[in-house]
């Protein structure tokens with residue numbers, strides 16, 4: 001099986017000889033990209049920095065026009081983008097269409113439309129007596145050059161997707177895609193150029209972790225999506241230059257199935273949202289807790305539906321398979337290790353449980369039972385097509401186990417009594433929780449999405465998803481004022497007493513409880 005070459009022998013002009021990009025579904029090499037070193041990254045950021053002021057000067061309307069053209073380009077070139085994504089990830093055409101094309105097509109229009117409102121000046125009223133009569137404004141200005149570092153599981157949605165609001169806010173962007181899946185980002189650079197983005201406003205720095213590390217040193221803000229392990233390194237590196245970071249990290253999303261749930265829907269959702277994209281979604285359902293009375297019925301349905309899944313090379317086109325390949329070589333070892341560890345500790349495999357032999361890299365859709373929190377499959381991110389299911393006595397045990405995790409990305413609760421299900425959802429420690437659903441909160445770009453606990457810092461989408469790419473400025477304008485304010489020098493006992501009395505008068509009138 002071919003692997004991605006990340007240690008090139010020769011180095012020329014600040015970039016090494018290249019990284020081979022492999023199709024995980026077939027093992028064939030589908031492209032080669034430069035592995036940029038620090039000097040090359042520095043030069044890219046300098047070009048982006050020079051291009052940024054003119055881009056910012058275009059204003060929301062000028063920038064929005066480019067983004068709207070890109071929205072159309074994505075739909076006009078849908079098949080080409082899907083082929084590129086499928087060729088470097090090994091995912092199915094369906095996964096590429098819904099979760100990548102669907103996201104980008106929405107996001108270009110969403111940020112073009114909403115950036116002006118989200119970043120509009122906001123007049124603020126203050127309770128302070130010292131600023132009475134002054135104009136107070138919160139405003140947002142672009143930061144300069146944003147560095148976006150992305151993972152391999154969604155090359156369009158998670159690597160490129162975060163560049164869209166950064167550009168809408170008037171920044172230039174240098175994107176460092178995963179070394180495993182860089183081709184989609186290069187295609188999107190072509191898209192933006194064809195749609196009229198000025199030269200150098202969006203640049204792609206292909207390369208490995210060292211390229212990403214070098215990018216952190218040069219830019220004004222880092223938007224990172226990837227593992228919690230790398231996220232910690234990114235934050236530490238950014239601390240050297242006090243560069244702000246936004247981190248979208250790993251997860252171990254729990255699903256809770258209550259005794260009154262629609263078991264057919266819950267089973268369909270469990271299988272789809274754990275196996276979709278080969279289980280390689282940050283908000284995949286990674287573990288399930290089922291109230292004891294419906295445990296056997298739920299497991300029976302999940303087993304039947306998982307057995308029916310067709311897995312293999314998606315190059316046969318739409319409808320040919322349900323589950324594609326394992327994109328990243330080391331991920332296969334992690335999935336194998338989690339399943340073996342579970343079995344060693346007493347778990348039972350009801351479906352799957354093996355890597356497939358032959359061309360390409362696949363792990364069978366797998367259902368595990370008799371699992372508990374001594375096992376890695378219930379406590380560490382597996383990021384593969386596995387679904388461990390555990391029986392719980394009641395919802396209290398389910399909530400306790402759901403929260404027994406360093407992660408807090410997404411979660412879901414299934415139950416017909418909506419008031420009870422929602423009350424339970426509100427007690428789960430996660431950045432996003434769905435009732436009788438999963439994952440779909442991610443496509444509501446109006447809703448903030450970001451991880452709790454070790455799953456991240458900051459959020460994407462909603463107003464915060466673009467304001468993070470800006471410097472917030474507090475602006476105060478004083479129009480009418482005396483020659484000298486009462487608190488100014490020289491200090492005198494009389495003014496001290498006067499101001500003390502004023503403070504008491506203004507703030508001392510609230511009733512004591």
Ligand code: NAD
Nearest residue numbers: 150151152177178208209212213226227230248249250282
């Ligand atoms: P990763 O952390 O291995 O790599 C992510 C990116 O960081 C890659 O581009 C990589 O080259 C780069 N990188 C590696 N070392 C670096 C360093 N020292 N400094 C700067 N950059 C460096 O993650 P991955 O394996 O590509 O992606 C899978 C992970 O991403 C999973 O944990 C998944 O949950 C997470 N993820 C999270 C979200 C989210 O929104 N929270 C979305 C998608 C994926």
